[in-house]
Amino acid sequence: MSQKEDINIERAGRLDTATLSDALDKLGIAGQCYRIQARGEGFAMAGRAFTLQYGPAANPPGTVGDYIDDVPPGSVLVLDNGGRDNATVWGDILTEIAHRRGIAGTVIDGVCRDVALCRKLGYPVFSKGHWMRTGKDRVQVEATNVPVNIGDARVQPGDIVRGDADGVVVIPREHEAAVLDTAEAVERAEESIREAVRGGMRLDEARRQFRYHQLQTKGA
Template sequence: MPTEDPHLERLGTLDTCAVSDALDALGLPGAALGIHSVTGRHRVSGRAVTVELVAAGTVESPRHLGTAAVDASGPGDVVVVAHDGRTHVSGWGGVLSAGARKRGIEGIVVDGAVRDVDEATDLGLAVYARAGVPVTARSRVVERGWNVDVTVAGVDVAPGDYVVADGSGVVFVPAAHIQTVLDKAELVAAKERAMVAKVHEGASMVEVMGADYENLLAQ
């Protein structure tokens, strides 16, 4: 994906809360609940390169999971692994993290557990997952496909959809709605910045967060 994508530049200035608020206002799902950073404080935005994992024995896979997605990705991309919420087995590991870092991939999102968390942390790679676990994927899960439509924590994600992740979690934005979501999120962020400015000026919280706050998304 090209890093000069103007939507990515705008998304990179927003946090997950503003984007989630915008999705709420538009009646769109997007927040991937239960997934958080396991490698420290990061702020990531990019476009999804998806991987779908299934139980071993379900399908024959010609390669190790995630490898094709890493090889095809780079700056501006976030590898998104649909691991069906499994926390008893890893859906990502250290060698993949090294490859992702080498290729300049923005970050990794796994709907399930990952391993080699210390390695990814030392690399400075942003990895978002449900948990860390030492258990290998070998003989337990395999890749059914990559760059396919997936579901992550109940959210439908298509290749090329937008991803933003920070300390509050992970949010996906359908590519078809990115312009509208960005417009709304930027308005939300601007209003909240103005509210914080009033706090620093000494205004009371009742004044700052009055009745208008509850109607913020409708304005």
């Protein structure tokens, strides 16, 4: 990974997902992961995507999770289980190993289990929910580091994935400079509005002065 790419992960980590979502909207990029939420209070992460695609188990069935030792530290694991809510693809063994290996977090288009351990360790897991039933013999890994879909957002290997209390956004690698520049401009404008209001300016006047209503508008 280049130094510039490292810096972009740090930049993304300093921005909240709401601000990044506004920047994505302004640039016309669909990067918000619908209904993907943190499984623990205070969970936050930023890193580059290491993706896995799941499908129904074959006969005999394939594995659900023997890939973990090949994931580079600092990555965000992105697991596309097709939104399934009846079979999990993440649990306590993977949480413990991922935490020990320095993986930044896990995002699942589906559900996880064993949330008590990820909360205890502070290892960030984001998913559509949690339930106890295993995915073993129900689903299997079909492909690794291929384009996947998470909450209606396309994720490619190496894209920046940012998660916090509001959810998860994906920043496509080819657009990351533009998204981060735009998000930082949005953040500066919103802070200027807050400062102006603290100084006694009316909110509508502050919003007009700092072009608040154009912040999220595509092409504005």
